[in-house]
Amino acid sequence: MGRGICISDLEQYLKELSKTYNCGGIWICKKFGKRLSFIAGVRPVKLIPPISMEVNKDYVLFIEDDSNIDENERRNILNKIHSYLLFS
Amino acid sequence: MINVVEWVKNRIIDDEIERYTDNGRDFINDDYIESLINNANNKKPDPKKIRDILNKSLAIQTLSLEDVAELIKVSDPDLIEEMKEVAHKIKLKVYDNRIVTFAPLYMGNLCVNNCLYCGFRDDNSIIKRRVLNIKEIEDEVKVLAGEIGHKRLIVVYGEHPSTDVNYIAKSLETIYNVKVKVRNGWGQIRRVNVNAAPMQIKELEVLRDIGIGTFQVFQETYHKKTYSYVHPSNTIKGNYLWRLYSMHRALEAGIDDVGIGALFGLYDWRFEVISLVAHAIELEKKFGIGPHTVSFPRLEPAANTPFIQETRYRVSDDDFKKIILILRLAIPYTGMILTAREPKELRNELVDYGITQMDASTKIGIGAYSDRLTYQELEKQQFEIGDTRTLDELIRDLAKKGYITSFCTAGYRCGRTGSSIMDLLRSGKEGVFCKLNAVITFREWLLDFASKETEEIGLEIINKELREIEKRMPDIYPKVIEYYKRIENGERDLYF
Structure with missing residues (x-):
């Protein structure tokens, strides 16, 4: 139950980011060796190769277009996602 | 031991x-499935009903068991031909030509x-x-x-x-x-x-x-x-x-x-x-x-x-x-x-x-x-x-039929898995990735492994695909060309 609430909050947060920064698809994956399994987020929209960023050793964030996100914002976003995932 | x-x-x-x-x-109801089959033995299919079912398929909806039983009834060659055409269209819509x-x-x-x-x-x-x-x-x-x-x-x-x-x-x-x-x-x-x-x-x-x-x-x-x-x-x-x-x-x-x-x-x-x-x-x-x-x-x-x-x-x-x-x-x-x-x-x-x-x-x-x-x-x-057949021979035969061979393994390395890939497949978006990744990975294979004969026909297919991408997806085309050139210059394992 707790996991469901946090993942849906995370999903909502990623939707907001997609709108705010016009980044198209933005989604979180869990790492299993080579496999990166979809957890939550906005699925690909612009259909361009996504940029990947490590949230922590287990999770990766994919963003299709990060050109409107500066370094500071990026750090804040990753921290916030990390905190969502801590409680999932 | x-x-x-x-x-x-x-x-x-x-x-x-x-x-x-x-x-x-469990979810396999033997009696019900047998009854659907027996019913399929007894009645001729209604062409209108079959076409309605085909429209559902074209909309990338999973058919019901009853729909499937209707399709099983079909033996009329013209209707079978229609089913083939729709099957081919679905394939192109969901996975493109690869x-x-x-x-x-x-x-x-x-x-x-x-x-x-x-x-x-x-x-x-x-x-x-x-x-x-x-x-x-x-x-x-x-x-x-x-x-x-x-x-x-x-x-x-x-x-x-x-x-x-x-x-x-x-x-x-x-x-x-x-x-x-x-x-x-x-x-x-x-x-x-x-x-x-x-x-x-x-x-x-x-x-x-x-x-x-x-x-x-x-x-x-x-x-x-x-x-x-x-x-x-x-x-x-x-x-x-x-x-x-x-x-x-x-x-x-x-x-x-x-x-x-x-x-x-x-x-x-x-x-x-x-x-x-x-x-x-x-x-x-x-x-x-x-x-x-x-x-x-x-x-x-x-x-x-x-x-x-x-x-x-x-x-x-x-x-x-x-x-x-x-x-x-x-x-x-x-x-x-x-x-x-x-x-x-x-x-x-x-x-x-x-x-x-x-x-x-x-x-x-x-x-x-x-x-x-x-x-x-x-x-x-x-x-x-x-x-x-060897892989080289199969690729050549597929190319003769107009198919591009894909070595794409991108999906599971960037989260296009599970419910995400289901949505992308149903919406036709995954088909775009299929097309782009087919071109990039096929070029890589041709450079590294193809016989001369297969490379020639393979390049013809790639050029046809690139022209189609340029026409259908002009925004993405420059990125495809960038990746394509990087592959030709020796980089490997690039994907969309």
Whole structure:
């Protein structure tokens, strides 16, 4: 139950980011060796190769277009996602 | 020393069956499916109703069991032709104009089961038994990835303590670690799918953590009475429900790409087709994730296995074509695998029915790739294969028919898995990725492995695809060209 609430909050947060920064698809994956399994987020929209960023050793964030996100914002976003995932 | 009897005793966990049943009932209702088939025998199909069903398929909706029963009734050649056209359109919409290629790699042929139709059954004394060790696995992969150019494997294991989950995990790590210098770049296996016996959830979690591609278990036959007949009850495989819920356990364990299949020829093909669709519906309902792939192997001759000659349910070529058509229409988002069990001529024809994946340079003897045998040794194989074309030859034949070969393994490396890929497939977006990645990965293969003749025809196909991308996706085209040039300049493993 707790996991469901946090993942849906995370999903909502990623939707907001997609709108705010016009980044198209933005989604979180869990790492299993080579496999990166979809957890939550906005699925690909612009259909361009996504940029990947490590949230922590287990999770990766994919963003299709990060050109409107500066370094500071990026750090804040990753921290916030990390905190969502801590409680999932 | 492994105690095989003890190992067998501890395989099945009842709770990992019961938790998925609905009030103790499983999702294959034999009586209802038989009634649908009997009804299909009695009435002629209404063309209008069939066209309504085809429209559902075109909208990438999973068909109901009743819809499938209607399609089974169709025998009118004109309606069959319409079904073919729709099947082809669906394939283009969902996966575009590409065929993904792979190779099977058999890791061992020891098995504790005694399935009447299988060359590897425990009591088949003429089979030469062997399990590949780490060095032998590396040798096989060096040929597959370094000489043939495969990027994707389906690795096959018998149910036996010598090929248990720890062996599987070790073998997958070994495969992923092999990297071979080739003509212009390097050869490496980038996606390993697993075909193995049903597993426990904790074992599936081990496979998940290694990073497997798709986990496949075929039910063989969904018909309970036949299942009991061909799988002796004193074997693990004799437990129908343990096998039926394999995919439920895999999805619960977090392996979110699963493959289902039936072995056609054990029972009435119509029962198996309706049941495969029932399986897809059940997975969609319980997990929101349908089968990533569906397989439909036909029984083929195997050493010292008279059951295969005696079965009354052998599937004719005409019925086999109908099976593929109906499955394409019924589960329109799924990948469909046509293996080299089938002869070359039939595979060339069936590729137009909505097939998405084919194997080539196929060898199914244990250690057969590095043994470099040019003939089949039935006493080392599970069955006899029908299409012995090399990958280079298959690619050339596909190109002659206008298909581009794809070595794409991108999806599971960037989160296009599970419910995400289901949405992308249904919306047609994944088809865009299929097209782009086909061009990039095919160019890579042509540079590293193709014969001169195949490279020439391959480049013609690529140029046609690039023109289409430029026209249909002008925003993405510059990025495709950038990647294409980077591949030509020696970079490898780029993808959208």
